[in-house]
Amino acid sequence: MSLSSSPSSSIPELSSSSYKLCSFTLGFAKSQCFGQRNTLQLGTYRPGSQNQSFPSLEHVKTFAFSNYKLSSMELGLNPVTQMGKFRVRNDKTSLLSTDLSRTSNFGYKPASVKLGYEANKRSRDFVFMSKSVLTVDNMVEIEGHGGAGREKSYYDAIVIGSGIGGLVAATQLAVKGARVLVLEKYVIPGGSSGYYQREGYTFDVGSSVMFGFSDKGNLNLITKALAAVGCEMEVIPDPTTVHFHLPNDLSVRVHREYSEFIAELTSKFPHEKEGIVTFYGECWKIFNALNSLDLKSLEEPIYLFGQFFQKPIECLTLAYFLPQNAGDIARKYIKDPQLLSFIDAECFIVSTVNALQTPMINASMVLCDRHFGGINYPVGGVGEIAKSLAKGLVDQGSEIFYKANVTSIILEHGKAVGVRLSDGREFFAKTIISNATRWDTFGGSQLGKLLKGEKLPKEEENFQKAYVKAPSFLSIHMGVKAEVLPPDTDCHHFMLEDGWTRLEEPFGSIFLSIPTVLDSSLAPEGHHIFHIFTTSSIEDWEGLSRKDYDAKKERVADEIISRLEKKLFPGLKESIVFKEIGTPKTHRRYLARDKGTYGPKPRKTPKGLLGMPFNTTAINGLYCVGDSCFPGQGVIAVAFSGVMCSHRVAADIGLEKKSPILDTALLRLLGWFRTLA
Numbered sequence: 001m002s003l004s005s006s007p008s009s010s011i012p013e014l015s016s017s018s019y020k021l022c023s024f025t026l027g028f029a030k031s032q033c034f035g036q037r038n039t040l041q042l043g044t045y046r047p048g049s050q051n052q053s054f055p056s057l058e059h060v061k062t063f064a065f066s067n068y069k070l071s072s073m074e075l076g077l078n079p080v081t082q083m084g085k086f087r088v089r090n091d092k093t094s095l096l097s098t099d100l101s102r103t104s105n106f107g108y109k110p111a112s113v114k115l116g117y118e119a120n121k122r123s124r125d126f127v128f129m130s131k132s133v134l135t136v137d138n139m140v141e142i143e144g145h146g147g148a149g150r151e152k153s154y155y156d157a158i159v160i161g162s163g164i165g166g167l168v169a170a171t172q173l174a175v176k177g178a179r180v181l182v183l184e185k186y187v188i189p190g191g192s193s194g195y196y197q198r199e200g201y202t203f204d205v206g207s208s209v210m211f212g213f214s215d216k217g218n219l220n221l222i223t224k225a226l227a228a229v230g231c232e233m234e235v236i237p238d239p240t241t242v243h244f245h246l247p248n249d250l251s252v253r254v255h256r257e258y259s260e261f262i263a264e265l266t267s268k269f270p271h272e273k274e275g276i277v278t279f280y281g282e283c284w285k286i287f288n289a290l291n292s293l294d295l296k297s298l299e300e301p302i303y304l305f306g307q308f309f310q311k312p313i314e315c316l317t318l319a320y321f322l323p324q325n326a327g328d329i330a331r332k333y334i335k336d337p338q339l340l341s342f343i344d345a346e347c348f349i350v351s352t353v354n355a356l357q358t359p360m361i362n363a364s365m366v367l368c369d370r371h372f373g374g375i376n377y378p379v380g381g382v383g384e385i386a387k388s389l390a391k392g393l394v395d396q397g398s399e400i401f402y403k404a405n406v407t408s409i410i411l412e413h414g415k416a417v418g419v420r421l422s423d424g425r426e427f428f429a430k431t432i433i434s435n436a437t438r439w440d441t442f443g444g445s446q447l448g449k450l451l452k453g454e455k456l457p458k459e460e461e462n463f464q465k466a467y468v469k470a471p472s473f474l475s476i477h478m479g480v481k482a483e484v485l486p487p488d489t490d491c492h493h494f495m496l497e498d499g500w501t502r503l504e505e506p507f508g509s510i511f512l513s514i515p516t517v518l519d520s521s522l523a524p525e526g527h528h529i530f531h532i533f534t535t536s537s538i539e540d541w542e543g544l545s546r547k548d549y550d551a552k553k554e555r556v557a558d559e560i561i562s563r564l565e566k567k568l569f570p571g572l573k574e575s576i577v578f579k580e581i582g583t584p585k586t587h588r589r590y591l592a593r594d595k596g597t598y599g600p601k602p603r604k605t606p607k608g609l610l611g612m613p614f615n616t617t618a619i620n621g622l623y624c625v626g627d628s629c630f631p632g633q634g635v636i637a638v639a640f641s642g643v644m645c646s647h648r649v650a651a652d653i654g655l656e657k658k659s660p661i662l663d664t665a666l667l668r669l670l671g672w673f674r675t676l677a
């Protein structure tokens with residue numbers, strides 16, 4: 001695919017040749033960092049270079065494969081983080097042996113793969129135990145070289161939680177040379193980007209739509225985060241980001257090719273052709289500006305001023321759009337109410353609010369990345385990303401403990417210095433990074449406050465005034481017989497059949513992902529996965545007896561499935577062979593998120609992203625990362641939050657340049673900006 005990403009061009013030029021990434025899907029193991037599910041064998045960690053900067057040819061891993069074609073695999077490579085060389089070998093350092101010889105609808109047919117692995121990062125030898133295979137059934141409690149008896153170790157940073165935000169912050173710090181400890185309450189990494197397995201199915205816990213996961217540009221933050229710790233993953237390109245099924249029988253496919261998407265949308269709204277091209281063109285202006293920057297912490301003045309100096313036009317473009325929302329900009333160019341509702345739906349699927357409440361920068365990021373780098377699905381499921389990051393972290397000499405429930409943050413003279421676990425263990429570090437939501441970190445509700453006895457800082461009070469918890473989800477994970485899928489069914493669907501007013505109502509719109517359309521290895525032969533979700537608030541599920549709760553789950557799920565059956569998949573109910581229903585209470589329990597919230601949503605119309613807090617907090621030594629930080633919800637968004645957080649923390653612990661005077665001035669200025677939102 002050739003897309004012009006020139007920062008100055010407002011619309012990319014698109015070639016008709018589409019899926020360059022297709023060639024990635026032939027004959028690879030899932031992740032070149034982490035092992036194949038259930039098949040990881042013992043391997044030896046070899047001593048070597050002490051270089052702790054970003055991986056280079058000298059100190060990244062060497063992989064061995066057999067029976068595959070490698071040439072076009074570029075994911076995870078970028079000018080800064082070259083992945084080293086690949087060579088065929090077959091010796092006892094091999095970690096994987098797997099046969100993935102099944103074919104998906106999208107032509108994915110991996111060959112039999114043998115992956116060898118040899119790393120040279122730290123001076124110590126250690127052996128990967130077979131327990132590093134992370135499945136829910138075969139869980140890990142501690143990864144790395146530490147464990148019991150090391151509780152008083154003094155780390156550079158402790159990260160509470162291993163969502164993608166926490167893992168990116170941790171891995172980025174580790175490659176800068178920091179010694180990091182990640183403490184995860186659950187038994188596997190990933191949080192809402194985790195997975196679970198049942199009866200031969202591998203289900204993604206949350207969304208299967210991965211932005212920022214391509215081999216292009218600067219905004220492929222997930223690819224870059226993996227590459228930084230020497231991992232690259234096999235991906236399957238998704239030809240359609242989402243297929244919308246909307247009121248008045250409006251059906252729109254968001255094709256990977258931008259020109260095809262624009263052609264389809266203008267064919268439905270020919271009278272709005274100019275408005276469509278101009279609105280999406282504004283999005284490209286922002287995307288191209290973002291894509292031209294070297295993304296780091298906006299709270300670090302040396303970097304920020306440096307970017308303004310090097311890319312003044314791009315930075316001013318971003319500063320101009322920072323306080324604006326997508327709906328206002330759409331209304332400048334588009335008048336048709338149905339088309340404006342379509343833009344609402346475009347924004348809703350990534351922000352859970354309409355376009356008038358969605359920051360223009362966030363909308364632009366997703367509305368363009370899906371055509372620029374495209375949406376790519378990781379072979380083996382979304383859970384592979386977190387597993388690879390966790391493995392990469394350990395490879396850097398840092399640690400991750402599972403079943404480690406942090407119940408409080410320890411303060412000394414007002415500074416965060418450590419954490420206490422529910423089993424009484426305490427760990428100490430120079431800095432503490434919380435990947436729990438800001439509500440779970442600071443309180444504001446009765447649940448899970450990590451800063452016990454502390455008064456809510458003014459900044460957090462302001463955050464809670466500006467943002468409320470978005471509702472959670474009802475999710476239905478199903479295994480269905482393959483025959484129920486009409487030919488050429490897309491992977492992701494968004495359905496709102498009755499009327500636009502139901503868009504934001506609980507159970508109003510339905511999200512459906514069928515990841516087995518892309519990767520058939522996730523389900524038993526002849527079957528597909530249906531992952532259905534719809535917004536739902538925890539209040540709807542509280543105060544019920546167990547019997548009533550179970551009955552309500554079945555009833556509500558049955559209604560949702562009936563709607564899908566009626567509109568899209570005749571015979572769906574008959575085809576179900578496995579079904580598991582999760583409510584907001586399930587999300588609260590497994591993701592440790594207050595009310596099971598999907599993330600923050602603005603209480604009223606926001607000033608774009610202006611009011612979103614960054615990573616520093618009012619507590620010295622305490623940082624937040626994840627979706628209650630700038631720029632908000634979404635896997636790529638929290639990955640950016642992780643990148644920003646690691647840069648700010650690295651500067652504060654002396655691993656990056658810093659200027660205390662400029663720091664004070666910038667942090668004050670940013671705090672003042674937030675009060676304007």
Ligand SMILES: NC(=O)c1ccc[n+]([C@@H]2O[C@H](COP(=O)([O-])OP(=O)(O)OC[C@H]3O[C@@H](n4cnc5c(N)ncnc54)[C@H](O)[C@@H]3O)[C@@H](O)[C@H]2O)c1
Pocket residue numbers: 160161162163164165166183184185186189190191192193194205206207208404405406407435436437440473590591592593598599625626627628632633634635638
């Ligand atoms: N539902 C979806 O469609 C979906 C799917 C995947 C990802 N996402 C995105 O991921 C974003 C969230 O990512 P994130 O990185 O902010 O966080 P996250 O919620 O995914 O992960 C946080 C992790 O911290 C752990 N944790 C919380 N409190 C803890 C404690 N006290 N002690 C130890 N561990 C604790 C949790 O168990 C969890 O693993 C969401 O905004 C969402 O957009 C959404």
Ligand SMILES: CC(C)=CCC/C(C)=C/C=C/C(C)=C/C=C/C(C)=C/C=C/C=C(C)/C=C/C=C(C)/C=C/C=C(\C)CCC=C(C)C
Pocket residue numbers: 207208209211242290293295298304307315316318319322349350351361362363365366492493494511512513631632633634635636637640673
């Ligand atoms: C500092 C100041 C004040 C100023 C200055 C200026 C500047 C320089 C600025 C800058 C800025 C920046 C860099 C920014 C950045 C941003 C970003 C990166 C953003 C991002 C975002 C992202 C997002 C939001 C994403 C999201 C996503 C999501 C949520 C997704 C989801 C999905 C789903 C749910 C799926 C669906 C499904 C179906 C349909 C089935």
